[in-house]
Amino acid sequence: MKMSLPTLGYSRTAIALHWAIALLIFCAFPLGIYMADLPFSPGRLKLYSYHKWIGVTVFLLALARLAWRWQHPAPPPPAGMPAWQRIASIATHHLLYLLLFAVPISGWLMSSAKGFQTVYLGIIPLPDLLTKDKALGDALLLVHQILNFTLATLVVTHLTAALKHYFVDRDEVLGRMIPLLNQRKPR
Amino acid sequence: MRKTAIALALGAALLSPFIAPALAQVDAAKSSVVAVSRQMGVPVEGKFRRFSAQVSFDPARPAEGKASLEIDIASFDLGDADFNRETAKKEWFDAAKFPKATFVTSAIKPAGPGKFDAAGKLTIKGKTLDVVAPVTYKAEGGQQVFEGVLPIKRLQFNIGEGEWKDTATVADDVQIKFRIVTAKK
Numbered sequence: 001m002k003m004s005l006p007t008l009g010y011s012r013t014a015i016a017l018h019w020a021i022a023l024l025i026f027c028a029f030p031l032g033i034y035m036a037d038l039p040f041s042p043g044r045l046k047l048y049s050y051h052k053w054i055g056v057t058v059f060l061l062a063l064a065r066l067a068w069r070w071q072h073p074a075p076p077p078p079a080g081m082p083a084w085q086r087i088a089s090i091a092t093h094h095l096l097y098l099l100l101f102a103v104p105i106s107g108w109l110m111s112s113a114k115g116f117q118t119v120y121l122g123i124i125p126l127p128d129l130l131t132k133d134k135a136l137g138d139a140l141l142l143v144h145q146i147l148n149f150t151l152a153t154l155v156v157t158h159l160t161a162a163l164k165h166y167f168v169d170r171d172e173v174l175g176r177m178i179p180l181l182n183q184r185k186p187r
Numbered sequence: 188m189r190k191t192a193i194a195l196a197l198g199a200a201l202l203s204p205f206i207a208p209a210l211a212q213v214d215a216a217k218s219s220v221v222a223v224s225r226q227m228g229v230p231v232e233g234k235f236r237r238f239s240a241q242v243s244f245d246p247a248r249p250a251e252g253k254a255s256l257e258i259d260i261a262s263f264d265l266g267d268a269d270f271n272r273e274t275a276k277k278e279w280f281d282a283a284k285f286p287k288a289t290f291v292t293s294a295i296k297p298a299g300p301g302k303f304d305a306a307g308k309l310t311i312k313g314k315t316l317d318v319v320a321p322v323t324y325k326a327e328g329g330q331q332v333f334e335g336v337l338p339i340k341r342l343q344f345n346i347g348e349g350e351w352k353d354t355a356t357v358a359d360d361v362q363i364k365f366r367i368v369t370a371k372k
Binding site: 045048049116119123 | 227229265267272356
C-alpha cells in the first residue's frame with residue numbers, strides 16, 4: 001500500500017513560501033544592520049524604504065503561509081526521533097512563525113512612532129498605528145533589534161538542525177524542503 | 188550728531204503707529220507653516236516653529252490688502268534630529284547663510300466667496316520667485332484666519348543640491364501649508 005503524498009512531504013506551495021521568506025530574511029537582516037550606520041544620504045533613504053518593503057512582503061507571505069499550513073499540515077517527524085528533539089523542533093518552529101509576524105510588526109510600529117510612515121513599494125500607505133513619540137520610537141527600535149537577534153539565533157538553530165538531519169542522521173528531513181536531495185539520494 | 192540720531196529714533200517710534208496702522212501681528216499659537224514633501228513616496232512633514240507675519244486685510248477691499256511673512260529657517264523641524272541636522276546643511280536650506288525665508292504679497296485678488304489669490308514674491312535660500320498662493324479667508328472671534336496650500340518645486344530654490352537633486356528619493360513637489368491667524372485686536 002502506498003502512503004499518500006501529503007504526509008510524506010511538504011506541498012510545492014509550502015516549499016516555495018518557505019524559500020521565498022528565507023531569501024527575503026537573508027536580504028533584510030544584513031540590510032538592516034548595514035543601513036543603520038550609514039551617513040545621511042539618498043542611498044540611505046532608499047535602503048530604509050527597501051528594508052521596510054521587504055518586511056511588509058515577509059509579513060504578507062507569512063500570512064499566506066499560515067493559511068496554507070492550516071489547510072495542509074506539516075509532515076510528521078521521522079520515526080524514532082527522540083522526544084526532546086521533537087519538542088525542540090516544535091518550539092523552534094512555533095517561535096519562528098511567531099517572529100515572522102512580530103519582526104515586521106515591530107518595524108512597522110517603530111516607523112509610525114518615529115514619524116515615518118511605511119508606504120509599501122512607495123505606493124500603498126500603511127496606516128500609522130501609533131502617533132509620533134520619540135521615546136516610544138527608540139524603545140521600539142530596541143524591541144525590533146532584540147526580536148531580530150532572536151530570529152537570527154533561531155534561524156541558525158533551524159539550519160544547524162537541518163544539516164544535522166542530513167549529514168548525521170541521514171534522514172529525509174532536509175530533503176522535504178529541498179526535494180532535489182531526496183531524488184538524488186536513493187533510499 | 189547723537190542728538191539727531193535720538194531725535195530720529197524718537198520720531199520714528201512716535202510715527203510708526205501712523206505709518207502702518209492696520210498691520211496686525213499673528214497669533215503664534217494658532218498659526219502654522221508646514222512643508223510637506225515626499226521621500227520614497229512617504230509624506231514627510233516639517234514645521235517651521237518660528238515665524239512672524241504682518242497682515243493688513245479687509246475682505247471688502249482685497250486689492251488694498253497686504254501681507255508679509257518671515258520664516259526662521261533654523262526652526263525647521265522634521266521631528267527627527269538626524270533629518271533636522273541634514274536639512275540645515277548647505278545642500279538643503281543652508282540655514283547659516285540664508286537664515287530667513289520670506290513671502291511678501293504684491294497683489295491680492297478675489298477668487299470666489301471667501302477665497303483670494305495672493306500673488307507675491309517668495310524668497311527661499313536667497314532665491315526669489317513670483318508665486319500665487321490660494322488663500323481662504325474667514326473671520327473668527329475677532330481674529331482673521333488665512334489658510335492655504337502653496338505648491339512649490341524645491342529644485343527651483345536649489346533646495347537639495349548635489350546627490351539630493353535626485354527626485355526619485357525626495358520628490359521635487361513640496362506643499363507649503365499655511366494657517367495664519369491674526370492676533371486679537
